Amino acid sequence: MGGDRGPAVVLRGALQALEADPDLRLTLVGPAEEVEPFAAVHDRATAQVATEVIEMGEHPAGAVRAKKDSSIVVGCRLVKEGAADGFFSAGSTGACLAAATLVVGRIKGVKRPALGQVIPAWARPTLLIDVGANADCKPEYLVQFAQMGEVYMNAIMGVERPKVGLLNIGEEDTKGDLFAQEAHRLLSETVPAFAGNCEGGDLMAGDFDVVVTDGFTGNVCLKTIEGTAKTLMRNLKAALMSTALSKVGALLVKGPLGALKEKMSPDTYGGTPLLGVKGAVIVGHGSSNETAVKNGIAVAAATVRAHVPEVIAERVAAAPASASAAVGAEEEGEAAASDAR
Amino acid sequence: MGGDRGPAVVLRGALQALEADPDLRLTLVGPAEEVEPFAAVHDRATAQVATEVIEMGEHPAGAVRAKKDSSIVVGCRLVKEGAADGFFSAGSTGACLAAATLVVGRIKGVKRPALGQVIPAWARPTLLIDVGANADCKPEYLVQFAQMGEVYMNAIMGVERPKVGLLNIGEEDTKGDLFAQEAHRLLSETVPAFAGNCEGGDLMAGDFDVVVTDGFTGNVCLKTIEGTAKTLMRNLKAALMSTALSKVGALLVKGPLGALKEKMSPDTYGGTPLLGVKGAVIVGHGSSNETAVKNGIAVAAATVRAHVPEVIAERVAAAPASASAAVGAEEEGEAAASDAR
Numbered sequence: 001m002g003g004d005r006g007p008a009v010v011l012r013g014a015l016q017a018l019e020a021d022p023d024l025r026l027t028l029v030g031p032a033e034e035v036e037p038f039a040a041v042h043d044r045a046t047a048q049v050a051t052e053v054i055e056m057g058e059h060p061a062g063a064v065r066a067k068k069d070s071s072i073v074v075g076c077r078l079v080k081e082g083a084a085d086g087f088f089s090a091g092s093t094g095a096c097l098a099a100a101t102l103v104v105g106r107i108k109g110v111k112r113p114a115l116g117q118v119i120p121a122w123a124r125p126t127l128l129i130d131v132g133a134n135a136d137c138k139p140e141y142l143v144q145f146a147q148m149g150e151v152y153m154n155a156i157m158g159v160e161r162p163k164v165g166l167l168n169i170g171e172e173d174t175k176g177d178l179f180a181q182e183a184h185r186l187l188s189e190t191v192p193a194f195a196g197n198c199e200g201g202d203l204m205a206g207d208f209d210v211v212v213t214d215g216f217t218g219n220v221c222l223k224t225i226e227g228t229a230k231t232l233m234r235n236l237k238a239a240l241m242s243t244a245l246s247k248v249g250a251l252l253v254k255g256p257l258g259a260l261k262e263k264m265s266p267d268t269y270g271g272t273p274l275l276g277v278k279g280a281v282i283v284g285h286g287s288s289n290e291t292a293v294k295n296g297i298a299v300a301a302a303t304v305r306a307h308v309p310e311v312i313a314e315r316v317a318a319a320p321a322s323a324s325a326a327v328g329a330e331e332e333g334e335a336a337a338s339d340a341r
Numbered sequence: 342m343g344g345d346r347g348p349a350v351v352l353r354g355a356l357q358a359l360e361a362d363p364d365l366r367l368t369l370v371g372p373a374e375e376v377e378p379f380a381a382v383h384d385r386a387t388a389q390v391a392t393e394v395i396e397m398g399e400h401p402a403g404a405v406r407a408k409k410d411s412s413i414v415v416g417c418r419l420v421k422e423g424a425a426d427g428f429f430s431a432g433s434t435g436a437c438l439a440a441a442t443l444v445v446g447r448i449k450g451v452k453r454p455a456l457g458q459v460i461p462a463w464a465r466p467t468l469l470i471d472v473g474a475n476a477d478c479k480p481e482y483l484v485q486f487a488q489m490g491e492v493y494m495n496a497i498m499g500v501e502r503p504k505v506g507l508l509n510i511g512e513e514d515t516k517g518d519l520f521a522q523e524a525h526r527l528l529s530e531t532v533p534a535f536a537g538n539c540e541g542g543d544l545m546a547g548d549f550d551v552v553v554t555d556g557f558t559g560n561v562c563l564k565t566i567e568g569t570a571k572t573l574m575r576n577l578k579a580a581l582m583s584t585a586l587s588k589v590g591a592l593l594v595k596g597p598l599g600a601l602k603e604k605m606s607p608d609t610y611g612g613t614p615l616l617g618v619k620g621a622v623i624v625g626h627g628s629s630n631e632t633a634v635k636n637g638i639a640v641a642a643a644t645v646r647a648h649v650p651e652v653i654a655e656r657v658a659a660a661p662a663s664a665s666a667a668v669g670a671e672e673e674g675e676a677a678a679s680d681a682r
């Protein structure tokens with residue numbers, strides 16, 4: 001159904017994805033009048049009709065339970081049943097999280113699946129995790145976020161030894177609120193790739209490959225980056241249009257500025273992987289355009305081909321005893337009941 | 342002693358401040374060889390020798406207790422004793438907070454003094470509070486942050502009816518972690534100017550005059566804004582230098598871009614007021630340049646002239662009963678013992 005911009009954007013993005021990747025096969029999930037005509041004329045596309053739609057404002061877990069024939073639930077069920085290897089949606093993020101957790105299911109041993117967003121930092125792309133799947137976290141969850149993030153950056157971005165940081169408010173080990181201090185201790189003990197604190201100001205410098213944080217701070221941070229970039233570009237545009245001379249200059253710098261805008265655009269990274277579920281689930285921005293859809297599908301395919309869920313399962317199972325103890329069994333099952341937002 | 346750039350920057354900024362404001366009198370606090378020559382040649386400047394220096398890495402509260410003759414402690418003592426009306430420092434933020442709390446003292450009824458940073462949002466300057474004085478907050482502190490922020494934006498920025506928002510991860514009332522949900526409830530009940538949630542992405546749009554949050558999230562958020570702006574400007578510079586044509590264009594847009602850089606620079610707002618203590622205490626960026634020092638001193642003077650501490654005292658004393666109850670007396674005194682960072 002395609003998020004804020006409707007299904008046509010998804011179909012155009014799907015077409016681009018098929019053209020870019022000759023080994024890709026797609027199942028389009030949605031209303032018959034949208035998916036069937038597309039599948040009829042594309043060799044590697046099939047249609048799966050879903051009659052219901054989860055709206056952006058609906059209560060995620062409630063909607064997933066009530067609307068069994070919505071495109072999000074049906075898509076996740078295809079993954080669960082093995083009819084699909086991965087799932088991309090630009091619909092309600094909360095509903096995608098809820099369906100991925102409730103239908104696809106968590107990887108054994110994973111306490112909380114988390115959203116990892118690749119951000120265009122200066123020195124290298126950086127995975128910020130969690131950017132909103134878990135508003136209320138315990139410090140020990142961040143150990144698994146680090147492990148899952150490492151697997152993703154290694155498998156998808158080709159980073160050999162990902163360097164892990166903790167989003168915090170000071171560089172020294174003892175800085176931060178009580179939550180961050182405890183997370184720092186656990187990460188130091190159990191994550192060999194942990195290299196210390198990352199301040200908000202260092203995030204966009206790209207000093208780390210993976211930066212872990214709770215879903216509240218991560219979401220505020222991600223949205224702040226996007227909002228700041230947007231406001232700066234708006235200011236920049238106004239500055240370039242402010243004098244006759246600068247307008248001429250603006251014409252001359254148009255090309256490089258367009259490339260910069262593309263580099264900084266959330267569409268370039270095409271969606272946010274939900275790590276920790278038994279399948280490649282990629283959640284697109286609600287405002288995804290066709291490039292974002294194409295890239296989101298490509299990320300889903302890459303996640304499948306690199307066996308990210310399987311590697312995460314191995315990694316979590318092999319985690320040192322202290323980490324396993326910290327994320328002990330008493331809470332198993334709680335996550336499925338929590339309300340993804 | 343002047344933060345990262347040393348005392349000369351402070352003296353140049355002080356000179357500019359004296360030149361810009363004919364009614365300003367300054368007491369320079371620091372080593373005799375720095376402050377006495379300056380005071381000797383400037384009518385409205387006096388020297389106050391302080392023999393000790395608190396370094397950036399020292400434990401704030403410990404250093405304030407141990408180094409009674411440091412420039413930060415002596416400066417705060419001048420305010421306490423009425424020999425000065427306000428205090429500006431570009432030294433250790435943590436030490437300034439600790440000295441302001443321990444030496445100048447909290448306003449009666451204020452649970453936690455907080456740092457409020459004016460950020461250059463698109464539609465209007467926005468005060469983000471707390472940006473780091475209190476890493477661990479209780480939801481009820483945010484009610485006072487809102488009240489103090491309102492007073493500041495009214496008195497210093499001339500906003501008649503400041504609009505207050507809560508930094509959160511979703512627009513709806515029910516969104517957020519447990520902390521934000523409780524803060525939302527308290528703000529709704531006790532702050533008439535409260536207008537709902539502000540997402541990270543909306544902060545730089547400038548939809549609110551005051552945005553309240555805990556000191557951990559606020560600090561991450563502020564640093565993320567600064568880091569994103571810095572990375573974007575770096576990318577922009579690289580883009581402008583990327584082709585022969587764009588280099589010519591860069592020359593033509595140089596003026597407007599300089600103005601934009603100034604608008605977005607933290608130096609323009611010249612320091613962060615610590616609201617809730619019995620005096621005008623303004624904490625500068627560690628990397629303050631002379632413009633930042635000049636503006637920081639000007640903000641301190643404006644805060645004194647607008648009687649901000651007195652108005653905050655009245656406002657807090659007049660707070661509705663439910664808010665007073667929420668920030669009840671059982672905790673009085675705890676704040677002074679907490680380690681400001």
